[in-house]
Amino acid sequence: xxxxxxxxxxxxxxxxxxxxxxxxxxxRGSQSFFWYRxxxxxSPELIMFIYSNGDKEDGRFTAQLNKASQYVSLLIxxxxxxxxxTYLCAPGYRGDSKIIFGSGTRLSIRP
Amino acid sequence: GAVVSQHPSWVICxxxxxxxxxxxxxxxxxxxxxxxxxxxxxxxxxxxxxNEGSKATYEQGVEKDKFxxxxxxxTLSTLTVTSAHxxxxxxxxxxxxxxxxxxxxxxxxxxxxxxxx
Numbered sequence: 001x002x003x004x005x006x007x008x009x010x011x012x013x014x015x016x017x018x019x020x021x022x023x024x025x026x027x028r029g030s031q032s033f034f035w036y037r038x039x040x041x042x043s044p045e046l047i048m049f050i051y052s053n054g055d056k057e058d059g060r061f062t063a064q065l066n067k068a069s070q071y072v073s074l075l076i077x078x079x080x081x082x083x084x085x086t087y088l089c090a091p092g093y094r095g096d097s098k099i100i101f102g103s104g105t106r107l108s109i110r111p
Numbered sequence: 112g113a114v115v116s117q118h119p120s121w122v123i124c125x126x127x128x129x130x131x132x133x134x135x136x137x138x139x140x141x142x143x144x145x146x147x148x149x150x151x152x153x154x155x156x157x158x159x160x161x162n163e164g165s166k167a168t169y170e171q172g173v174e175k176d177k178f179x180x181x182x183x184x185x186t187l188s189t190l191t192v193t194s195a196h197x198x199x200x201x202x203x204x205x206x207x208x209x210x211x212x213x214x215x216x217x218x219x220x221x222x223x224x225x226x227x228x
Contacts (some may be wrong), residue, residue: 034216043117043204044155047212052185088155088218092215099217103154 003027005090009106021105027104028069028105031033032092033072035063037085044088050073051092079109100105114138115207117220125196125228132223134205140185141207145217146178149172149202161188175213 010082013019023033032051035043042068050056050063050072062075086104114137124130134144142162159180160168166192167180176192179191189208205220 004228034214036219041202041224043219045219046216049216051214090217098157098160100157101147101155 003030003091004102006087006089006102006105007102007104010108011105012108012110013079015079015081015109017079019079019083019107019109021074021076021087021089021107022071023073023102024071025089025091027091028067028070030091033065034090034092035061035062035072035074036088036090038088039085049092076107081109081111083107085111115141115205115218115220117205120221121221121224121226123189123226123228126196127194129191129193130195131203132192132203132225134188134190134207134220136207136209136218139207139209139211141188141209144182144188144205144207146180146188146190147204147206149204155204158190161190163188185191190220192225195225197227200225200227202206 004023006023031096035048037047038044048061052067053067056063059062060077064073074092086106088101116135116137118133138159142163146158147155149155157170158173158200161180161182163185169175182188201222202222204222206217208217
């Protein structure tokens with residue numbers, strides 16, 4: 001059973017629009033989450049970390065965490081072609097516990 | 112921030128040979144490292160958890176005799192693909208969590224692209 005579930009997409013968004021990526025999780029004990037971005041042929045890179053309910057903003061990115069509903073989302077404002085990538089969510093600090101990633105959501109920004 | 116370094120970034124080998132991939136945590140100690148494999152247009156698949164000073168824990172379906180993992184120090188884990196075959200061609204990525212930090216961020220190596228001819 002995967003820890004997180006994401007719509008694999010592809011999600012196509014016009015340049016300049018808001019891209020909305022969602023992730024649901026099964027472990028109610030998860031207290032924090034990371035969002036990673038993975039470009040084709042590259043390894044994942046961290047873009048956001050959120051540990052409390054509500055919103056966290058960083059530049060064009062906003063992460064939202066709703067622990068009651070067990071979902072975390074990532075909004076990308078003013079989407080750029082360079083945002084085209086696969087986005088992965090993952091639970092945060094849990095000692096040395098392994099992380100089994102979901103499929104991630106493939107985002108495509110069309111000019 | 113913490114860095115995980117992986118080497119080599121790409122390797123081409125003949126079928127039947129063995130290939131070793133190194134994963135190093137450069138500025139933190141990692142008692143546990145994780146090895147993932149990714150085929151084109153597919154998701155990251157966890158292969159095994161590498162434990163410093165003890166045997167690795169393999170995921171179901173991953174052959175431990177084929178994918179040898181050694182975690183001899185707190186900063187180095189190696190993955191050896193033994194008797195490689197074309198179907199082993201893939202993108203291998205290691206990762207480690209800096210448990211001394213407050214966030215528990217999982218850091219990824221640059222990945223190693225293996226092509227078996």
